[in-house]
Amino acid sequence: MKKYIYLIKNMGLLTISSFGSKLLSFFLVPLYTSILTTKDYGIYDVFNTTIMLLIPILTSGMLEAVLRFPLTDKKNKNEIYLIGAKHLLRGFIILVLIYLVNYFFPVSIILKQYGILFLAMYFTAAASQLLQNYARGIEMVAALAISGIIGAVTVIALNIWFLIFLKWGLVGYFLANIVGMLLTTIYLLFALSVWKINPFKKITNKKLEKSMIDYAIPTIANSISWWVNNAADRYIIIGLFGLATNGIYSVSYKIPSIMTVFQNIFNQAWSISAVQEFDPNDSKGFYKNIYRMTNFFMVIVCSGLILTTKIFAKILYQGQFYTAWKYVPFLLISVLFGSLVGVLSGVFVAVKDSKRLGVSTVIGAFINIVSGVLLSLIFGPIGAALGTTLSYVVVWIIRLIDIRKYMHLSINLCRDICTYILLFIQALCILFTKSTMTTYLLQTIFFFIILITNYEEVRTLLKKIKH
Template identity: 35%
Template structure:
């Protein structure tokens, strides 16, 4: 199979799961904003944000190791699973400490048990979904993601609308959905507990896996700072109601993150396979340029639809969230490019330390800027801090890999994509209806500048289907 066809095939398969999952999550926002007040939704978002960092701590981020080590040609999947189960069991026992710790903070007091189980099962489900990716079963992985989010939607309707369990119902929906997702992964992944137990623990392999995954813990924390600390600081400085509105503003840029997730899941396979090819640098640069063009085009389309979509997407009390979405969208554009660099170099080389350093480069300025800008500018200051931190990560990764990868970051076409994205972001703040008109003109300029690349990409996708 040709390299482009292989990449497009995996992109298509991962798109099934990621797009299906994100669409369900996207459609859930009107439900949440309809049954939860901004203050309640702010609390929910804050507590869920905490779960996203507690989960990797409980499992020592072993999901990253199980995926990467299973992709090795000579890997023993049963040994990898044996080590993974040991880590999960040990981590879940130590993780019980979360329950008394939550009593220290007013916002989490009384939610200790439910936060523990939510963090645990979200992390464990991710571990076994990543196992399906590691054994190169992208279709099964995608189906698992769809099952996971569909069940979250079903249980959310039951627990929030029918039973009216409020904040606790939100987290119970996640717990139930992820437990069933784990069962699905065990069945389709043909995980045989007897065979796994028989192989016994491989101490050398366990050490390698933990060395790789544990280095991702501070890296995960750094990314948590960039992705979520702004919500914590908005809650602390302005209030949970403001955080509820700010969290909604993340949902539209999240659509671009879908493209990032889909492509990088597929690209990780191609990057590993291409690591020894003679024209690796030329091929990688060609893909990088197409990614920048495609991401800018999709982002500008979303900017055109942003305000009209918000009017029908959320309740009137949340409409002001549109003001922060363009800046977050610009940040997501840079994040997509930075994630590509990370997959191409750090993931292929199992260089979790490089991931950590780039995370630090973005996280520290993010905290400093949040502390300075939020009191002065409010919510929009948090969005600007996040956007700038994403840009710093991307710039550092390109600089850090300049000898091993030699990405052409400053080509004419890529520079133009950067400029068009920045212009599109600024045009959103022009009074209506002029902003939409100017954005449509900008999109036409994009099509004129990149018609060859966009048509070639569309042609390859049609042939794939």
């Protein structure tokens, strides 16, 4: 029972910092879509997704090691942080040099125009991610939760000030997010007592650094592949349909972000519990129960959001952004499978098998690119969403197979597959049913069928956990 309480406690702390702020940010979407142009939103989205790609590459994947190693090596936690900080600074210096080359010999005009903002956004994003991972590694979840509140309130307040009152447009949107991450970083530096650690100090524990590098290097491929799974659709759309279409497509992620909030909260808490409670035989059914409950919760939320997609779209998407609703159903399904992949990943993190994690995500990334391009050429921008969904399904299948090397996980696979098929049919129905009354009637029927199919098992699981 204690393991469930510990996981729930951590999720509760993270929910305080994440859910409220994300909810506020979610309802500010009409503000962004009414002030920023589709091209502006597209530029910001490209910068943001590019930074998410560069961080694991330029830090040599060390931020993942900063999360994993303190969980089982608390006595060397300061040295672990120092190693991570050094790799972060080296990577930032490389990025500054790349920016200078582009400034004097322009390859990207947009990067030259917004270069300083890009550098500031990269550094604050990388630094805050380093400290957030370290906080999870040393199990200071409360500090992590507070930092999330500080960052979110800052971003929301500054967005309102910069966009509505100062009318700074895209530059204001950049600055609000940069300052939010900066304040998060400053708070964590003091809360985690790492401000006194000199990042230029010589690393003495070379054996520890080598172990961290051995773990971190394979995670680069894993991180890049996840980035491809999360961002390839945007670049495919930019290449085939332009920045304006990407701006519309990017806005479509705002509804799936409701599921992503829960996914991220769970993944942050689960990364700690998965390591601490690892049992190859899963004799107490901890992993099995967590997987089944995650599956049930995300399936129900996914189905409910597909049902209400058009309602949310009318509230959130202003003007020409409204057409983004049609991309939402398949993106919701991709988040569902991403959540299940996150649960399975806990096993590989626990045994430090970063290579096997990398292989599955590389395959998923390849499928995402190939299928995304082909399906976009056939069906238009929605093909990119289909490609993303397909890639997550493939990674989920591979991880289910690979996990057998380390653990026997008992799940009702036949029932689950039937549920996923129902979700795909539900997504197709909302896209192709013209009559509003017929649409909501069918959607409601699908929702209750899925709920009834899964309810009994979850009730049983909850009884087991209580006892």
